Amino acid sequence: MARILAGDVGGTKTVLAIYQTDGGQLQEIRKETFPSGQHSRFEDLLLEFLGGEDGLAAAVFGIAGPIKAQRCVTTNLPWIIDAAEISAELNIPKVHLLNDLESAAYGILRLDQFYELNPHADEKPGHIAVIAAGTGLGEAILFFDGREHHAMPTEGGHCEFAPQNAQEDQLLLFLRERFNGHVSMERILSGNGFGNLYDFLKSSGFAKETPELEAEMQQGDRNAVISIAALKQQDALCQEAMRLFCRIYGTEAGNLALKSLPLGGVYIAGGIAPKIRSALEAGEFMQGFLDKGRMKHAIEQIPVRIVDNPEAPLLGAAHFASKVIK
Structure with missing residues (x-):
């Protein structure tokens, strides 16, 4: 079993959740929604949500903005989100950025209604x-x-x-x-x-x-x-x-x-x-x-x-x- 961090990052709000995964199955541990504009850095929002929690195996974020070389200059926020920088600052071994529609597309594979x-x-x-x-x-x-x-x-x-x-x-x-x-x-x-x-x-x-x-x-x-x-x-x-x-x-x-x-x-x-x-x-x-x-x-x-x-x-x-x- 492993714990992972997932995020849906939008210009108005950001939803973060920690899941436990085992053999591809996902179990939600906790989830929280934040107003995106109240933080000057995306990393500060992550730190607030995690509250010192560590031991995450991976983090993936779907972001409303263009992703180039795992880096995103957000369209409607003053954030520069860099996967390598998040990995280093939060001590998460694997961090990956997805375009928001890529993320939604993968989400369809998890829905049945x-x-x-x-x-x-x-x-x-x-x-x-x-x-x-x-x-x-x-x-x-x-x-x-x-x-x-x-x-x-x-x-x-x-x-x-x-x-x-x-x-x-x-x-x-x-x-x-x-x-x-x-x-x-x-x-x-x-x-x-x-x-x-x-x-x-x-x-x-x-x-x-x-x-x-x-x-x-x-x-x-x-x-x-x-x-x-x-x-x-x-x-x-x-x-x-x-x-x-x-x-x-x-x-x-x-x-x-x-x-x-x-x-x-x-x-x-x-x-x-x-x-x-x-x-x-x-x-x-x-x-x-x-x-x-x-x-x-x-x-x-x-x-x-x-x-x-x-x-x-x-x-x-x-x-x-x-x-x-x-």
């Missing part, structure tokens, strides 16, 4: 694809070597948005002007995407705005206001923004499926999917997913599943840690 969107799903051993709309849009692939899966991070969320119909042609022109040229999928498939879609529909004259909702948007998170109003069917602009979001989300998930042929499934992670599950289940997502012309047959039986467990990145870090100590 999902919401299936494809009624024709036929799961088989093979690669797994992960797409996650949240603050941004993340994409990853779990490559299957015949025995186990290995996460492959990507920056696929920054690939170009490709319209599929006349309305989306106009959306591209609107966003191209707003963002001075390049329009990535992340401009639509993220929290801010709801606002971009709403603004496009409003400018195109799709429907008249609701003054009360417009006032509410000025007071709080306008993206949340739009999505909630859409789910409650309170406003035509918001409802159409949600429909477009789901359709384009499905289209991009289908693009990822064509590029990786994930017979093991496409998993929809990230913070947005569980909140709009009813909209994703309504049909637009799968219509977008399958709208691949003559290649529809290649992906029509791939499982398409919503991940609603927020601890997937933490479990993924623990899963990877259990592997590195073998």
